Amino acid sequence: MRCFRIPRMNTTDLIEAARKATGLSDFGDPKALEGLDILVKASNEEARLSPAGAMRWRETLTTVLVNRLRIVDYLKRKPELLQRPVEKPMFVFGLPRTGTTLTINLLGADPMRRCLLRWEALQPVPPAKKGELHTDLRCGAQRQMLDAMLKIAPQIAAAHFEEADSPTECQYAMQLSFCAEIFDSILQIPGYRRWFLHETGYRHAFEFHKQLLQLLQEHNGGRWTLKNPWHPLFLDDLTAVYPDAQLVMTHRDPVEVVGSACGLLRLVRPMYSDKVDNREIAETLLETFDLMIARQNAFREKHGADAIHDIQYLEQLRDPVGTMRKVYAHFGEPLSAEAEARMTRLAQENPQHKHGRHVYALEDYGLTAAEVRKRYRDYIERFSIPQKSQEPGR
Template sequence: MTDQIISFVADELIAEAKSQTGFDDFGEPPYREGLDVLLQTYDLNVKDPEGRQRCRDRLVMLLATRLKSEHAFKTIPEIAEQTIKAPIFVTGLPRSGTSALLNLLVAAPDNRGLLQWEAQFPEPWPDSEPGQEDPRYPYLVKALEQTRNSDFAKMHYIDADTPEECVLLHAYTLGGVQLGFEIMLEPYRSWLLKQDLEPLYAYQKRQMQMLNWRNPGAQWMLKAPAHMLGIDAIMKVFPDARFIWCHRDPVAVVPSINSMNKLIMAMYAGDFSHLDSGEIGVAVMEWYASSLEKGLAQRERLPEEIFVDCSQGDFVDQPMAVVERVYEAFGLSMSDESRAAMQAHVDANPKGKHGKHEYNLAEYGLTREMIGKRFAFYTSAGRWPISD
């Protein structure tokens, strides 16, 4: 396989997606500009032939899913009738406990998360009815079982039924943070920072309505560190939204997210040794520092009662106490069944259950001092419950 036979021509990918699905309407919001910038970013930065093929295949899959989703929106009018009431968004720096907290909350039968298999297959199987098992589900279960002993699983354990980040739905707009490493590379990084995020969240709402039609839920619980950049957009699309903001010392966060970024790049882009790991390390730090700055600034303009703050240390030490605080702050009722389910989840998932992933700062061209200086606006504020 050579680079020359791996095409990054947008019209060719679009034609493949149309051919795969038999549909030709991508709906709203516009997708072509994001697709073009993503392809340019992959072409410039992904040199490994197999990695190029994986990135190309993924974009065709996104386009095909977008086409199938639009067909469902047009042919199933009940989707648009679904109400998404007062969703709760978990956000904050990555590696600050956002996933662990969401996993615990969604263990309660009263709560509804975006599950991994739904994020992969948001559109309904043809002629399926609400509540029916998706025939693609068991294949994803088997595929994810093959990743159990990977380094990635030690950092971010997933199976078909774990709740996942909203960015997996955002990707179908050909915008958002995608897999996470694209936002560290140009020109996609600069392009995304200039975008209005409201259309992206409006599309997420339509996808949530489709998922709610397929498998109804009561209280939606969502999460992504990327939501720090989208607080204003979220409030425009979901004016009754509430937020849980997770906090952790950036000195622990930055090397951890760099390590995860490195693993994801290797999984999809293959060999990326031609890229400067120090430059990427600094880019990771800057992305999340600026996201946090912007998110906290947007938060200042909103009522404080729609936010609950949680330190990673508090959650590790007393997870159910954090849950109680969330329920009380947002006026949620906890049934005995939900309490028992969440406690069972805590008991079954001790810290480090899936192994520990080791990482270091020097590998990414960073020092504790560099991180401390960049995040001083956050750590020195004396306002946030930051823990190691």
């Protein structure tokens, strides 16, 4: 039987494809392409891409390049946008699967806030016209695609679901600089992970992140409120670009976090590879979680214990609006009656497990609850995190 040979990707070819698709050539800061080179090398040598996965991955990287070209071009034609401030942005983060999505959705219900919406993160240029964030044709197209995905892969929606016009992770903004954890989640690429976690900085990615926000707020402003679980990895770079940032971290029993995160990656990775190793997934996540906890601890030690406001997952499930009141009080800001009413309605209309239950088991990844709890004992004790026995059904 003939073996299908997957052609190696080439950075030059990807760049040329993006330039051909747009008629543009300027990517801005050349540092972004350093990450692309490393990502392509790791994808070729380590990712074990399937034929369909390789095609999908090539399209993904080309689309990221296309978006970057269009953003740079738009801002070159409207440089005045870069003078507009991004004041006191709020960043929600925490180990993945700790309730960051619920938190950002509640915050996004406040009409005074501005979130990065899924559709515009995927197709940011041109920015939506005034008042059309939820009616733009690109939003409608994304809604149709998500409806189709719900039918094809309902198990992914059960694990993590976003509406076309709901807040999304600013991972999509960071990937424009090819310096984002999203790549390491999708593929098993230890070479890229080593560079991303230990050999590079995140500041240039945050600088381009800010430029994207300045572009998107051209016609639709508001207090930027963003979420990305992985931001604890580079809080110093985040606050260097956003010195008045408001930081919020969510917490949940690591036994549930690790199991749920492993389960999500196990659903996503087969889209790109036929050779998915459960133990590799677990080892990748554990290494990353260790760094996230250590680096946010170091940030608190440097800036004070109250530099980050903490939210407990269980408390937020039981009293979502009360948890939001504490967030606003921590930062000395009023929570309007209208915002509170919208938050209440959102919580009522979106109960836990609305799109089905995400089923996972640590044992499938060579782990036990005792092992995970021992590994993260200091983290659990430091933040007084309730354990699994106190948590509602998965």
